[in-house]
Amino acid sequence: MTTPAPRIEATDLKRSFGGRAVVDDVSISIGAGEILCLLGPSGCGKSTTLRLIAGVERPEAGRIALDGVTVCDKSTFLPPEQRSIGLMFQDFALFPHLSVCENVAFGLTGKRAEKLNRVKELLARVDLERHINSYPHELSGGEQQRAALARALAPRPRVMLMDEPFSGLDNRLRDGIRDETLGLLKDEGTAVMMVTHEPEEAMRMADRIALMRDGRIVQQGAPYNLYNSPIDKAAAAFFSDINVIRGTVQGGLTRTAFGEFLAPGHADGSHVDIVIRPQHLKLDFDRQGSGPLPTPREGVPAMGRVRRSRYLGRESLVEFEMAFDGSTLQAVVPSVFLPKPGTPLWLMMRRDRCHVFPSGPESSA
């Protein structure tokens, strides 16, 4: 049996504006029923990549194939309407002079009764049946978004391209609509590429995340892998705040107040950053000036005093001044724990939660 071609296969796409490569050798492959989120800071080239795949922009180099059929390369360029692609943007407005029914039926062909059945089926899925005869101005923002989703999905596109589709919605509405959208897209077997600059949104929606920076994809994988095995310090910092402890390498090891860390591949005398997320620091109470016994897994405990604690609902954010050098570390702990400023506590850095990267300049993704 042969494996089916990916729904979307983009290879080595390039696009420049004013001599600057905005999309630089980007390759993406998405299978049926798979959701890929293209994630990255503002201006890194996400929307341009999406527009290239949609056919709204033309790449300078590269190839795009849908279900194994080339729609764009050096000698081929199919316009967007011939690519069987659904598009959804934040400000992708419904036609104001058409009813919800007419909007959703807009891209459908075939018999009237069949079209009406499809419209009703989709409106039921997005919980808008009672608005079938309403006009867009009679709907709330969230309802308009759901109607737009139904319209985009009505012709059963093989591929759906979404650019920040939920960013205009308030938080309460957003979670529900995201989940409904996810369910619908999965049920229809659509291959989805969604552009977002919000890591939480990408982790919630994506089967796979492609992290983009300065026109390039720097890391791709399941949300779990990007969060837990970031490729560099900036990739780690894109998903949450991070704590950074500097060290110098000697004989493949770097020694810190938290014990020794392996730094294989780093030259003697080079500086490294040991990175840990605030939720992965472990805390322990002070026992008259001593902490827990060091363990191979959790390393050596180091003493810190609480500088301030903030209650965030489900969690507390605790900021420490570390005894060994006065530096600041942050821990996120369940909110049942809200220690007072000045409280001495012991902090531990679990080896399997730490990442060792070469020290370098900060960047945003």
Ligand SMILES: Nc1ncnc2c1ncn2[C@@H]1O[C@H](COP(=O)(O)OP(=O)(O)OP(=O)(O)O)[C@@H](O)[C@H]1O
């Ligand atoms: N038509 C254009 N002409 C000139 N420059 C452009 C054009 N389209 C995009 N750019 C530039 O290319 C860069 C990438 O833009 P793009 O919209 O792809 O980024 P993005 O990652 O989607 O950002 P955002 O999240 O802010 O939408 C930006 O610096 C932008 O100004």
